[in-house]
Amino acid sequence: MTRPAEIEVLRAGALTTVQDLGRPGWAHLGVPRSGALDPAALRLANRLVGNPEHAAGLEITLTGCALRLTRATTVAVTGADVTVRAGDRPGDTGRPLTVPAGTVLRIGPARRGVRSWLAVAGGIDVPAVLGSRATDTLSGLGPSPLRDGDRLPLGEPFGEPAPVDLTVGPAPPPELRLRLHPGPRDDWFTPTAFDRLLGSAYTVSPLSNRVGARLAGAPLPRAVAGELPSEGIVLGAVQVPADGQPLIFLADHPTTGGYPVIGVVTDVTPLAQARPGTTVRFHGPER
C-alpha cells in the first residue's frame, strides 16, 4: 500500500484551521456549530477542485501560509484578495490550480479582506468528530489550529476539477451594511438603544475572532437590569454584554448565553472579511 498523500505545513501563519460546513444539530449538548466563516466561499473552492461542497479545506487568516503537497493535485483558493504561488508559478484566486508533487504552495498575506479558503482535490482527511472535521476554537473539538511542521492526510480525489476558467468574488466593501431582525430580547433595551443601533456607525474591534465580531460604538442602554437566565443562541445573534458594546456571534459561538440578544443579523458572512476598524451599519428587515 502506498503512503497516503499529505499536506506538510511549512508556515502555518497567524491562524490556519481545518474547516468544513461544521457540526450543526448538536447544540442541545453544548456543541457549537463551527465550520467555515463563509460557507459559500468554501463550497465554491470545493466545487472548483471537483470536491463535494462539504469536503474539509483550510481557512487561512490574514498572514497567509506555506504548504507542500506530497501528491500532484488541484487546489483552489477563494475569499480574501491574496497572491497564490505554486513554486515560481503565479496562480489566481477563484480558479483551479494544478500543483506538482513536492512543490511549495504559498498563499500570501491578505491585501484586502481577512480570510481565505483553500480546497484541495480529495479534501483534508482528518478524522471527523461528530460528523465534522472543523476546528472549533471555542470548545476545542476537531483538529488543533495548524502549527509549522504539521502533516495533514489528503483524501482520494473525487472527480475532475470544475470546467471553469475564473470566478470573480466581490471585493469586500469598505463599509458593511448588515440586515438586522429585532429580538428576541429587544424589550430588555430602551427604545433609544434600538434607534442607536440602527442609526449609528460601529467599528469592528481587534478583539474579534471566529467566536464573534466585537463592535465598538454608541453603547446600547438596557431597560431591564440584572442577569438573563442562559438561553439558546443562533448564528448572527447581536449580544450586548454589560459594557453596552454589541458582539455579533459567528460560527464558533457558544450554544447558550446569559446576555440579552437585541437582534439577529441575517447574513454574517461579510464579517469574515471585516478587518479591525471596518465600519458596520445595521438596517431593519424592511429595507
Added chain:
Amino acid sequence: MRIRPVGAHALLLDCTTRADVPAATLVEAWRAELWRRREQGELNAVEIVPAATTVLLDGLPDPAATAEMLAGWAPTVTNDTGGAASRASGPDRAEVLVPVEFDGPDLPAVAEYWQTDVADVPRRLTGTRFRVAFCGFAPGFPYLTGLPAELALPRLATPRPRVPAGSVALAGPYAGIYPGASPGGWLLVGRTDLVLFDVHADPPTRLGPGTPVRLVAA
C-alpha cells in the same frame, strides 16, 4: 408560553408566562414534546435547545408556519416544582448514577451559605433527585435542576483559571459537572471519574437534556 422572534430561521419559546407552572418544568415539557414531534416527522428543525427558561428552535424552513403549529400543541406538564424527574421525560429515561468523591475545596463555603455543617452538604446532594435541565458552557456540561430554590448559591467573585475535569460544582439554582478542564466560577463540592462527553460514543453524553440524575457517594 410566548413565542419570541429570532432572526429569519429561529424561534424562542419563552416559558416564564404561566404563574402555575415553574419555567423549568414547562421548558422540560416543551423539550420532550418538540423532540417527540421532530422524531415523528411533524416538526422540521435543525436544533431544539432547551435552556433555563426558554426553548430555542433553530434551522426552521418557515418560522411563521412553525409558530402557528406551536400554538396548537400542548405538552403534558407534570407540576413537579422543578425537582423530580418529570413524567414528560418519558418512563424510559433511565436514571444515571454519578459516583462523586465529595472532597471539593468549596464544601465549607457551601455549608456556610446553607447554614449547616460540611458533612450535611453531600447528604443533601445525594438525597436530591436531579434532572438535566439543559447543556451549555462546554460540550456535555449538564445544568442539573432539583435543588430547592432557597439553596441557590452565588458564583465565585473571581473564577478559577483552571477547574479539573469531572469537578462537581454548584452555582445559582444548579449543580453542574465540568466534562473537561476549563476556567470556572462555580463552587466545587467534589469530583467524578465518570466520562461525561465522548465524541466516539453515541450519543456522546449520557447526561443529555431531560435525563434524571442521582449523585452517589463514591
